[in-house]
Amino acid sequence: MKKPSPCRSALLGLLTVTLAACSSKPPQPDWQGNAYSSLQSFSSAYLSGDTRVAEVEFARARDAVASTGRPDLVARAELMRCAARVASLEFDNCAGFQPLAPDADAAERSYAAYLNGQWQGLDSSLLPAQHRSVVSSGQLGEIQDPLARLVAAGALLKSGRLTPADIATATETASAQGWRRPLLAWLGVQSQRAKAAGDADAQARLQRRMDLVAKPLSKPNN
Numbered sequence: 001m002k003k004p005s006p007c008r009s010a011l012l013g014l015l016t017v018t019l020a021a022c023s024s025k026p027p028q029p030d031w032q033g034n035a036y037s038s039l040q041s042f043s044s045a046y047l048s049g050d051t052r053v054a055e056v057e058f059a060r061a062r063d064a065v066a067s068t069g070r071p072d073l074v075a076r077a078e079l080m081r082c083a084a085r086v087a088s089l090e091f092d093n094c095a096g097f098q099p100l101a102p103d104a105d106a107a108e109r110s111y112a113a114y115l116n117g118q119w120q121g122l123d124s125s126l127l128p129a130q131h132r133s134v135v136s137s138g139q140l141g142e143i144q145d146p147l148a149r150l151v152a153a154g155a156l157l158k159s160g161r162l163t164p165a166d167i168a169t170a171t172e173t174a175s176a177q178g179w180r181r182p183l184l185a186w187l188g189v190q191s192q193r194a195k196a197a198g199d200a201d202a203q204a205r206l207q208r209r210m211d212l213v214a215k216p217l218s219k220p221n222n
Helices: 007-013 029-047 051-066 071-086 098-103 106-115 129-137 146-159 164-177 182-197 201-216
Strands: none
Touching: 007 098, 029 051, 029 071, 029 129, 029 182, 051 071, 071 098, 071 106, 071 146, 098 106, 106 146, 106 201, 146 182, 164 182, 182 201
């Protein structure tokens, strides 16, 4: 079984879905395992560009969490979906989270504000650890986890603070992971910058990369 990345584990930890709990503890309720599995599947499908599967898996995860009757936990699931969207530069003000915000705690509301680029007056100490320095420095810094790096890059872009170097870092991060959805988005940002600079060669090169990602080569017949 593939081990979840640190960032995904951190996001899932927002739901207190800690499946790595030691075996001496009582068995976890079914909803936790179901939510964990579906959120993992959602993340993988969404980043790879499979919208249909992503929507199905998130609906399953949300339903599992909603079975607790706790809007704060559902809010945390919605924040995970919002983070994946921000990593892919799909900004919607965390629409799924907003109706649940009154029942969310300060840390959850702070994370939503961070994702939406609303950093004025933001208490960064309430954010997940890997994102705290991003607010103070305005840079990606040394974020090691690929998904966390893309989430931070998206938040920086939304806040108007992303540097050209960090745009390149985000692009190559998505490329290295083979995540089609965010890669297309970040290549698009680079293409727009090349166009604005009048760099036709760079724009053509970026377009060729985008065509490869958007239209993967079909497998040869055996």
